[in-house]
Amino acid sequence: MSARDHALARGRLTDVVRLVARTVVHVVLGGSALVIVVTVAGLLGPALALDLYTPPVAAWWTVFTAVVVQGIPFLLLGALVSAAIGAFVPERVFTRLLPRSQALAVPVAGAAGVVLPGCECASVPVAGSLMRRGVAPAAALAFLLSAPAVNPVVLVATSLAFPGNPQMVVARFAASLGTAVAMGWLWARFGRSGWLRLPEAPSAGPGTSRTGSFMAGIQHDFLHAGGFLVLGSAAAATFNITVPRSLLDVFTVSVWVSVLLLAVLAVVLCVCSEADAFVAASLSQFGPVAQLAFMVVGPMVDLKLFALQAGTFGRSFAVRFSSATWVVAVVSSVLVGWWVL
Numbered sequence: 001m002s003a004r005d006h007a008l009a010r011g012r013l014t015d016v017v018r019l020v021a022r023t024v025v026h027v028v029l030g031g032s033a034l035v036i037v038v039t040v041a042g043l044l045g046p047a048l049a050l051d052l053y054t055p056p057v058a059a060w061w062t063v064f065t066a067v068v069v070q071g072i073p074f075l076l077l078g079a080l081v082s083a084a085i086g087a088f089v090p091e092r093v094f095t096r097l098l099p100r101s102q103a104l105a106v107p108v109a110g111a112a113g114v115v116l117p118g119c120e121c122a123s124v125p126v127a128g129s130l131m132r133r134g135v136a137p138a139a140a141l142a143f144l145l146s147a148p149a150v151n152p153v154v155l156v157a158t159s160l161a162f163p164g165n166p167q168m169v170v171a172r173f174a175a176s177l178g179t180a181v182a183m184g185w186l187w188a189r190f191g192r193s194g195w196l197r198l199p200e201a202p203s204a205g206p207g208t209s210r211t212g213s214f215m216a217g218i219q220h221d222f223l224h225a226g227g228f229l230v231l232g233s234a235a236a237a238t239f240n241i242t243v244p245r246s247l248l249d250v251f252t253v254s255v256w257v258s259v260l261l262l263a264v265l266a267v268v269l270c271v272c273s274e275a276d277a278f279v280a281a282s283l284s285q286f287g288p289v290a291q292l293a294f295m296v297v298g299p300m301v302d303l304k305l306f307a308l309q310a311g312t313f314g315r316s317f318a319v320r321f322s323s324a325t326w327v328v329a330v331v332s333s334v335l336v337g338w339w340v341l
Contacts, residue, residue: 056241064237087214102136106184109139113146123147124308142184148273149176149299161277175296175336179329197314258290263330266298273299289337296333301326
């Protein structure tokens with residue numbers, strides 16, 4: 001082995017050691033910070049509620065803590081799976097497995113979300129990358145909608161958020177997959193190339209390894225989606241505590257009004273798909289069909305997704321696609337909910 005080969009080998013070893021050391025530091029510091037935050041919150045939260053001596057504050061803290069604590073493990077698991085797929089699964093796998101016919105490629109791409117999960121934030125750049133690699137836009141968009149909605153992490157989280165109610169898991173899977181496939185077919189039939197701006201290929205950093213991409217993906221997905229989980233949990237707790245029961249009765253009397261209300265809330269709250277089932281379960285004053293609509297609409301249409309789609313594919317596309325997806329998701333939720341729940 002030449003001196004140059006020895007130098008290259010030492011350089012690779014040094015990079016690996018640095019990556020491992022950096023990972024250990026992040027895990028140790030992040031874990032320590034999480035333990036400290038949970039401990040302080042656990043000690044000060046009830047104490048603050050007692051000091052304020054108001055039952056609404058105690059109730060708000062109970063709902064908020066329950067939603068966050070239940071949702072974080074699934075959020076982390078979803079970030080791990082999503083980062084692993086983005087770093088280690090070659091994109092050419094999709095082009096080889098998908099049929100050439102768009103009519104057949106759309107349901108296959110939608111079903112791929114079951115075995116190739118990802119969070120809704122990661123699904124937008126993945127869909128853009130698939131389009132650049134020659135995948136039909138209709139199939140890529142079906143995968144964009146299905147991946148964060150029908151993956152195993154989301155379904156397991158839903159089963160735990162609704163214990164003893166497997167019909168809710170079946171209904172969420174059927175309604176979400178049906179929405180993704182329907183939108184893919186609608187784009188194949190009515191979509192125009194002028195509405196969709198294909199994203200440019202991102203420039204990868206020099207010397208970025210797959211392991212480095214994996215760690216960066218975990219950090220981005222978990223921190224980014226975790227912030228939305230906290231905000232969504234706080235919004236859900238505030239909604240449960242501040243909105244008068246008499247006002248909720250106005251919306252819960254009609255199934256149609258409650259479905260539309262939670263479908264709109266799903267757009268505004270922007271809760272990650274790995275944790276939105278716990279937020280939906282906390283909205284127990286609404287019926288199961290409305291809760292189903294919240295879980296179907298959220299991973300497909302919300303404010304952060306609209307911003308991501310507008311920045312990636314253009315504002316014209318985001319307005320048309322998000323609006324149509326919201327309508328199809330609500331209709332699918334009502335039909336599947338009426339049949340299953």
